[in-house]
Amino acid sequence: MEYFHKYRRHLKDSPQTQNSTAQGIQSKSNSSSAEIPVVVSILVVVICCTCFYFIYCWRWRKRNAIRRAQVQSLVTLSKLDLPLMDFSTIVEATNSFSESNKLGEGGFGPVYKGALSSGHEIAVKRLSAKSRQGTVEFQNEVESIAKLQHRNLVKLLGCCVHKEEKLLIYEFVPNGSLDAFLFDSKKSSQLDWKTRHDIILGIARGLIYLHEDSQVKFIHRDLKASNVLLDDRMNPKISDFGLAKCFYGEDSNEVNTGKVVGTLGYMAPEYALNGTFSIKSDVFSFGVLLLEILNGQRNSSAYHLQQHDDTLLHHAWILWTEDRASEFIDPTLSNSCSANEVSRCFHTGLLCVQENPEERPTMSTVLLMLISDQMQLPSPTEPSNYARSNTVLDFLRGRDTASSHNESLNGVTITSIGPR
Structure with a gap:
């Protein structure tokens, strides 16, 4: 008889157990659904960080390549019998490339009149960052004219390479072109x-x-x-x-x-x-x-x-x-x-x-x-x-x-x- 009563109590308790089990499963399902946006957000952040990292590495390598090219240009130019002039000297000579000293402008960028501390007048050809004339043409002009000496050819006095700046320093010809x-x-x-x-x-x-x-x-x-x-x-x-x-x-x-x-x-x-x-x-x-x-x-x-x-x-x-x-x-x-x-x-x-x-x-x-x-x-x-x-x-x-x-x-x- 006692066994019978226990069995009835067990039957009464079973639906509650099933309900609790269902509630547990539903709770886990809701928890999983809530975790999906978090995982997606983490993946997006990781992908973005990875992309930024690769972009940073690419730009770093590009800057280094530019620096190496500039160093190589300086090495090449230093082999020529041509003075490498200091950028600060050119800035001072042209009054920081002031508009009042500007002589003209072509596809490469502007040219400025300047005066060195010795009083010697110069014309500074400044290759702009947006110039159609590239590093190859700049170096070509330096290497070419540095080898030439004739009274009917303009005389190149020196050059300057400073960061993105490329400058050619010529004798100043007062009557222009x-x-x-x-x-x-x-x-x-x-x-x-x-x-x-x-x-x-x-x-x-x-x-x-x-x-x-x-x-x-x-x-x-x-x-x-x-x-x-x-x-x-x-x-x-x-x-x-x-x-x-x-x-x-x-x-x-x-x-x-x-x-x-x-x-x-x-x-x-x-x-x-x-x-x-x-x-x-x-x-x-x-x-x-x-x-x-x-x-x-x-x-x-x-x-x-x-x-x-x-x-x-x-x-x-x-x-x-x-x-x-x-x-x-x-x-x-x-x-x-x-x-x-x-x-x-x-x-x-x-x-x-x-x-x-x-x-x-x-x-x-x-x-x-x-x-x-x-x-x-x-x-x-x-x-x-x-x-x-x-x-x-x-x-x-x-x-x-x-x-x-x-x-x-x-x-x-x-x-x-x-x-x-």
Whole structure:
């Protein structure tokens, strides 16, 4: 009987046990659901921390790579016979790169006038962080011009690499660049015929040194009016060697490059269209510059195409074929020019801009053509009219034409990587 009563009590207690068990299971289920957001949050935090860690490591390695590159640049530059100037000295010389000392600005960044504690005036080319000219072009310019010494080449006094700063220190050339005079209606009157003729001869001698007389042959690749500086006596100095190419030995064959850089209007057709350049490419640029000096206007730029619907070279060729060469000369020269010298310059300029590079003379022959009354000049062939091609015309119409009128007070500042 007692056993029976215990069994009944057990039956009464069983539902409570089952209920408690169910409640326990439900409690555990609720607890598990509450833990899921916590686990997810922890995983998100871990993933984010891991990503930040990898980003930090990547940036750290990148900064170290930049530092190593700067150190390597300094090591390379220190091997050259060129002073490495202290950044604080340049800051003091330019009055902390003040706007009042700013001479001009190009694709690379600004250029400033400065004065060292000795009183020596300098021009500081400052490569900006956003410049299209990179470390390679900077080092190329330093290594190139440090090896060159000629009265018709601008003199590099030193350089400076400080953190992100890259600076080139040149002699200060007080009269600035040729384009500031040549294409200015007021200043051009200061360039009488004797001055222009001397400038032409000086540029030719500078190129002869680069092509033939220096220990290493150089092709400038960006010869133009803004890259010719005028000293206090109006003597020309070729500047800006950021795009220059040097060659060792006697190899003077044409070189093909996959990247065309320079300035439209001065580029030889084989270079602008096919990427092939040689010393004859510089001869073409010299011919364009010579004709600009005679005429006082730019060649195939957006400006000239808009004003005349033609290029300066094609205009010169038409006048040549119609025996009206005298009409090509800048009217301001009428009272000061020598007809014989002007005629020889015009003829030589057309020989330099012939389409076939093999028909162009070398620069040493060009100089003889300019100074010798006894030398018979061959008849030129028609210059290339590539500047009027659809590709080039579309490019000129689409760009900011204001850049064609920019004048630099010190042409050492102008370098453009890519056509402009």
